[in-house]
Amino acid sequence: MERVAIIGASMTQFGQRDAWVRELLAEAGEAALSDAGIDGDDVEHLYVSNMASGEFEGQTGVPNALAHDLDALPAYTARIDQTSSSGGAGVYAAWQSVASGASDLTMLVGGEKMTHRTTAEATDVIASLTHPVEYKHGVTLPSFAGLTARLYLDTYDAPRESLGKVAVKNHRNGVDNPHAQFRKEVDLDTVLDSPMVADPLRLYDFCPITDGSAALVFCPESVAAEYVPEDEYAVISGIGGATDTHVVHERADPTTMGGVVDSSAIAYEMAGIGPDDVDVAELHDMFTILEFLQSEDLGFFEKGEGWKAVEEGVTDRDGDLPINTSGGLKSKGHPLGASGVAQVYEIYQQLTGNAGPRQVEADTGLACNVGGFGNCVTTTIMEANQ
């Protein structure tokens, strides 16, 4: 199987944007083509990661629209919807297209337009992924986070403040990300005094609602140097996808994300490494509690110990394992279909030495993109080519 390289990447400004989904996708797509030094009609496969452009905006058929706007005709196109993990699933589809030999040049663009909707409406669009027996009770993704955070704190005797420190860390990282929705530090008191959203979680435990897009260009590793200098591409050394129960309360251990465990096991095996070999990671911190769960279920820390790593600064930008150097979904924002793509964008920047003030020492990076409340997960491991 052919190893797959990433030779170009882009992301738009995340936040409240005037642009609609077609324009957001085209903005990121055009920038990624330019970054890789290729034209639209060089692209053989074009994937769009998007959860709900029809529900949010009444615009469907976005891959066709994007192919036309970028003059990428007659590329094969498809929309990848896996809810919040549409981006990661898109990385998987793009990787698969090149690894299989079906495409020699693939572009992935993830994007979502959300902020024109009220918070209640946007929350309901996202909550529509739930099973009818959950939806009729008015459950939302934030309420799953509140339920799980309470159980985690109770089970592992973790202090409430440790969750707040995830928000403080990721906001601090986001200050140095020019594309982030929030570039503002917050202190722990601000987090702990913010309005209650889903007891025990408060406003600053949650990512915002965001418009934005991000894009990646993929080709076989064997030809990557024909497009860009050798230190300007990174290689996908392992990737895995996995699915957990649709009904969240049916999981054997509600504080374990089985999809993270299973997808990362596949990715580690493919890459021939273990969690200790990872130098930098982007985790799906849609809610602060998710950073604890993923950091444990990826094997970085023992079960129930992830909160201690945050308390001890292990996951700070200058710590032993920097997590969410981009600011994470928490400060960068979470335009659903774009988020998993933007995670890989950050790892790509780190591995090619282009992360600017966010730069850390890293040869191996990992991105974990989670859909639903751990319902669908893609874990991607990348290596620098330096």
Next chain:
Amino acid sequence: MSEQKSGTEREATPVFEAAEYDDGSITYPPHPVGPNGSERVGTIDLGDYEGRVITWTTSMATPPGVREPNTLAIVEFDLGEGYDGPPVRALGQVAEDAEGDTYAVDIGERVEPVHADELREPGAGIREPESQSWNGFRFRPVDDE
């Protein structure tokens, strides 16, 4: 359903339907295929059982057609010593007392299901009203009865 809304006039008692499979396991909600590929062989009415609260939250910002605030709990049912399958749990709203105040619950508290004719307003949110039921079971502390 609509003509049966009054509890006293309801012809059939609402069922809190869970599925029983040929390996002895039970799931809520029912699935066409059970754990480890097992085949469905029957129905259990969880309305007959008490459970204990695994965790709870109060959601302050709720979607269209949902009460606000909305206290939710995940409850694990006590199906007796004869049951040794995977835990049977349900997510549900916490019920309100006679004054309309939501009961306070905590982890480990014993609760029982109580039927509600409408848990959220059909059609107010994005889900097609005809695609699913909107009645169901809330939970209330056993000691308060």
